Amino acid sequence: MIHRILVTGGAGFLGSHLCERLVEEGHDVICLDNFFTSQKSNVVHLLNRPNFELIRHDITLPIFLEVDQIYNLACPAAPGHYQFNPIKTMKTSVMGVINMLGIAKRCGARFLQASTSEVYGDPDVHPQPESYRGSVNPIGPRACYDEGKRAAESICMDYRRSNNVDARIVRIFNTYGPRMHPYDGRVVSNFIRQALRNEPITIFGDGEQTRSFCYRDDLVEAIVRMMNNSEGFAGPVNIGNQGEFTIRQLAEMVMEKVGGESKLVQKPLPTDDPTRRRPDIRLAKEKLDWEPTTPLSEGLQKTIDWFRSIDIDDYQPPTP
Ligand code: NAD
Numbered sequence: 001m002i003h004r005i006l007v008t009g010g011a012g013f014l015g016s017h018l019c020e021r022l023v024e025e026g027h028d029v030i031c032l033d034n035f036f037t038s039q040k041s042n043v044v045h046l047l048n049r050p051n052f053e054l055i056r057h058d059i060t061l062p063i064f065l066e067v068d069q070i071y072n073l074a075c076p077a078a079p080g081h082y083q084f085n086p087i088k089t090m091k092t093s094v095m096g097v098i099n100m101l102g103i104a105k106r107c108g109a110r111f112l113q114a115s116t117s118e119v120y121g122d123p124d125v126h127p128q129p130e131s132y133r134g135s136v137n138p139i140g141p142r143a144c145y146d147e148g149k150r151a152a153e154s155i156c157m158d159y160r161r162s163n164n165v166d167a168r169i170v171r172i173f174n175t176y177g178p179r180m181h182p183y184d185g186r187v188v189s190n191f192i193r194q195a196l197r198n199e200p201i202t203i204f205g206d207g208e209q210t211r212s213f214c215y216r217d218d219l220v221e222a223i224v225r226m227m228n229n230s231e232g233f234a235g236p237v238n239i240g241n242q243g244e245f246t247i248r249q250l251a252e253m254v255m256e257k258v259g260g261e262s263k264l265v266q267k268p269l270p271t272d273d274p275t276r277r278r279p280d281i282r283l284a285k286e287k288l289d290w291e292p293t294t295p296l297s298e299g300l301q302k303t304i305d306w307f308r309s310i311d312i313d314d315y316q317p318p319t320p
């Protein structure tokens with residue numbers, strides 16, 4: 001069945017891949033983005049497709065659209081990006097989700113919220129199941145993102161309970177791949193950029209903190225399955241790769257693949273940086289019949305190949 005689908009944040013790293021997939025499937029896709037952390041080049045190849053439309057718009061402001069599915073991905077996702085204007089980040093999560101849920105309510109559209117593993121904060125349960133309620137510092141520099149996303153989850157569930165909106169929630173763990181913004185400050189993009197330029201690889205803290213890295217194709221597959229599951233399963237559901245690596249191991253893998261002469265340097269650990277993170281994905285397996293298939297080594301190689309193919313200086317850090 002062909003749907004009319006709105007993808008907010010559709011020009012971003014994950015959003016642009018999702019738009020691509022939905023356009024290929026023949027849906028009518030409206031990509032909405034304010035280009036805060038992305039650029040048109042991510043979707044320029046879709047502009048001549050008759051079933052793709054691009055709107056420059058900020059989701060903190062209302063907009064009137066007719067659609068039957070909404071993927072709400074608009075929100076800066078990298079710490080450097082979301083801390084750039086923390087109040088705007090909170091507004092995007094809270095006012096943005098209310099505006100988009102308003103469209104869902106009026107149109108009877110199905111709604112999928114891109115939440116995050118950051119709702120678990122610096123977790124004291126490991127790996128993290130969906131039932132874990134998290135350990136977030138509500139007043140720290142990451143709170144604009146973590147608490148914004150937690151509030152967005154609450155709002156989704158209230159629209160379900162009070163207004164019968166079919167809102168669904170995915171909690172996305174660290175995801176990487178081609179089209180990550182080279183200057184987003186995230187660990188994968190930083191390490192690849194630094195290695196390609198023979199610059200020092202910046203390890204924050206002792207590098208023993210862990211993350212689990214999911215390749216973008218696996219992620220896109222999961223969120224499409226979540227949107228389309230016919231059981232009405234609403235989540236929240238964890239989406240991520242269970243492989244757990246220390247940041248030092250990641251640095252070594254990137255250096256080995258890129259070659260070059262970069263050396264590791266240690267920098268201070270940012271405030272409230274989670275010590276470890278790994279998703280419990282049993283629920284995704286059970287309800288969506290999904291699990292990731294791309295090993296880190298393969299996904300990193302594809303990401304490095306993409307970084308080699310672009311001019312990194314075409315990408316600029318975000319502006320207000
Ligand atoms: P991204 O920064 O590449 O994409 C976000 C997009 O949203 C960008 O195109 C940006 O310009 C747009 N945007 C930001 N604020 C907006 C606003 N107010 N109005 C309209 N557009 C706006 O990041 P991404 O990695 O593609 O993340 C996409 C979504 O997935 C985000 O909601 C993020 O929180 C979530 N997520 C991502 C990860 C990850 O590891 N990539 C992990 C957890 C959650």
Ligand code: UDP
Pocket residue numbers: 078079174185186187188190191202203204205209211247269270273274
């Ligand atoms: N990190 C690092 N060097 C960098 C960038 C990040 O050591 O140049 C660390 C960071 O402190 C964190 C981990 O890598 O422990 C993942 O950081 P990222 O910003 O990618 O994601 P998040 O902290 O949101 O999971």
